[in-house]
Amino acid sequence: MQTFLQRANRFLDEPIGLAARLMLLAAAALLVATYFFPLWNLTMFAPQYPEGLRLDIYSYTLVGGNNGQDVKEINVLNHYIGMQDLVNESFTEFKWMPFVIGALGLLMLRAAAHGTVVALVDVTMLFVYFGGFSLWSFGYKLYRYGHDLSPEAAVQVPPFMPPMFGGQQIANFEVYSYPRAGSYAMAGVAALLLTALAMTWWQARRRVPPVAADRG
């Protein structure tokens, strides 16, 4: 056991290879894409809205389709069932997400420059945790919007969970919810980090052969 920990420590202190460093740089660059592309999209069709009402969710803002008009329209419609307004102010995520993405980017650059396995492991774990937490937070937000309905609303509907991934019929609306380029970029970052980690692990195995006792 002790030897395993020693070996792990030795491995964590190892420098990482050039390919892994380049992947870290690429991952940091890819993170920039999340600023330019939406993470998620909600689209709602109804007979009266054959062109659909569209809502793009960025890491730092909501953007309605049709020059922002769609989000206003969605809020007008939602007020009949007593749903709270979709406004930037109610998303604390918009405050911390860009900060965390920036910080993670800096950690990736640090790992690329500093170049030890421990830095790579840290940033990978933090990123995966961040991704998972963001997804949960998004889902929870949708849940709250579908459940915190005003009891005084003109139209009473049973509380519902809006779709997070896929399509669903809600009253006269077909609602579709799917990840967009920003989320794919995040997935790409995760893939790059995990690949870099896997590659480093492989290379380290060859450079640091395990001692016999360790095998027993």
Add this chain to the structure above:
Amino acid sequence: MNLQNRAVWARVSALVVLGLVASQCTPSQPASRRAGGGVQSDAAVAAQKTYVAPGDLDEYYMFSSGGHSGQIYVYGIPSMRHLSTIPVFTPYPATGYGFDDDSKKMLGELTWGDAHHPALSETKGDYDGRWLFINEMNGRLARIDLRDFKTKQILGPVPNLHGNHASSFVTPNTEYAMMATRFSRPVPNRVVGIDKYATEYKGIIAGVKIDPKSGKMSLAWQILMPPFDYDLGDAGKLASDGWMFFSAYNSERATGKLEVTASQRDLDYIAAVDWRAAEKAIAEGKGDVIGGVKVLDPKKVPGIVYLMPCGKSPHGVDVSPDGKWIIGSGKLQGVTTAFNFEKIQTAIRNKDFTGDEDGIPVLKYESIKDAEVPVGLGPLHTQFGTDGWAYTSLFVDSAIAKWKLGTWEVVDKAPMSYSIGHLAAAEGDTVSPDGNYLVGLNKLSHGRHLSVGPSQPESSQLLDITEEKMKLLYDAFTEPEPHYAQIIKADKIHPIEVYPKEENKHPLAVWDVKDAGVTRNGKRVVVKMVAVRSTFTPTSFEISAGDEVTVAITNIEQTTDELHGFGLLDYNINLVIDPGETKTVTFTAKKSGVFAYYCTNFCSALHQEMQGYMVVK
């Protein structure tokens, strides 16, 4: 890069490609459009069914309310061609309406009206093609004579009643047209704080008696009602003859932000009025005179009105062709409710009440309801076809649901473009609907026509309902705003095309140019004028500034379509005189100088020469 690295890369890129392929995304169109479905007919079939060849005539007239334009628009069905406009509550220079003395007097001070529900006169519950009635929000009711398609009488604004929305629905033998309050207020009107709305404000239901010979309308009686918002109505027929039904929302008696405050209760009401009982009570001298009208208070005169609970914020209330069912559509729910008239009568007899509202008994919902029909979201209005078929418009679903009376099964839904309000079937609210055409009167039309800027027309869509599935035939674009329409078989209307000379009893009519000319009595000047192709006689006349002038023009033509206009420049005078008609305009000659008058309605090859001068000294 070594071999192993390359293998890793290959795996990663394979994963990315797989991920992209497997990932789904938002479709660009709603499912109904992707399926290429809808109710669109085969284009060739639809074209054949709606094509009325040049010179051929349509099968039906449709009289469509023009909403706040204050007019009625006349369409031919199935071509959906706009045939003419009947001005009712708004001046209409095209026919000189609102410029001549008579129509000006009829309009009074109001130059707009929000017209809603046209109602054709009926005999034994069937359209008889004599008159057309239409209500207006400023407490008025108008009668149009279908002999000449002209507005003949505007009744009101009537006292006590405010916001005349639940109107003008007529009884099966045109004994009465109805009126009712949408905006309750103190009766008689005076300042009472809005905080006392629930107790001090009142609604009014009114019966307007119609003279069976002349069609003349007179306010017969009013009933004092709780301060609900009375929305629509319909008269009972056959089995339910003698009754009127009015839907009412805001049974919460709320004020302020009504979209919330008036949407709290699950059940509002349909008021059932025994109009023969009201008639009898008035004949017995009951009722108090308020604002010059006999008003019956249900507290003092019981047995005239009952409340039927109906969910939720009911809009349309429509009686089935046999009169057995009353269909109430709660606009904030997904079902329309069928009430059984016989059960209503039994409940009244057995005093099967759950309480009262200001002394008006509330019937027990479960005792009078036959079915809640799951038609879809936002049901508004119901029309009828043959064999018990019913068609309910669904605002939220933007569709029409077809269902069956008695079995209550919903068999078809036709999407409407978009957000349908009323609907009108051929003779679809009579005792014998024709079951062939149905028109959806939609509130939105966006994207269905060449763009005409922000002020968009409404859309009226023609459907074929002869088969099991409804089929969309035609999109027509209508001026704001078709609320309700009535569709009547063309052969029931027999309009004249000229006013016969022998019927013209106008005291200022002159039929011979020798009789034309100016007569003066102090400052009062009368100009009797003859209009005939292509001269006004006299061709000029002289008056003095400050004179009060009446110009009476008789169009002595007896030929179809030979209208003459009389436009007097700088004096805001514009008449159109039909063949055989005499019209007058009275004004004070305030401006001196020379002013031309001319024929505005193209009449002949020498139309441009049909002109003259008024000289004001």
